Amino acid sequence: MSGHRKRRALTVILVVLTVLQLAFIFAQSLLDAPSSSEESSSVLELVRPFFELFVGKGNVTESLVRKCAHVAEFAVLGALASSLSFVIGKRRPVHFVFVLLCSLAVAVTDESIQLFSDGRSGEIRDVLIDSSGAAFGIIITLTAIFIIIKIKGRSRHEKQSDN
16 A cells, blocks of 8 residues: 555544544433443442552542543543644644644533533533643654654664665
């Protein structure tokens, strides 16, 4: 498969994954309060042992799990969107600021949707948490890309030195 075809396939995959992540985020916001709480309680029981390693036994709450879920959802979105930006050739810092601003817009939309879900509310604090998660995902992705580029550069340099 040629480089162009690989890049095109990767672009399609990243677009699909990003759209699916957006759908997941918005679907979570559409849940009414009892359904959302029930889902959070189920997740809480799954992650409690892991979280207790960090915050101590008895300190893991549904609220903590919900906030971590916000960070995780948006970190994935930030990682996918910044990867997509990189693959399509938008690699200048301004492009990644644009990805962050788009993530902020998604966070505002996400919290706005909750205003219309029974028993839920939109929180400015959650917009900040979501945006922080997106920034984290973007930073992790850019760091990974930078490391991969450095490793590939060294690898090429070593091959040229061997010839």
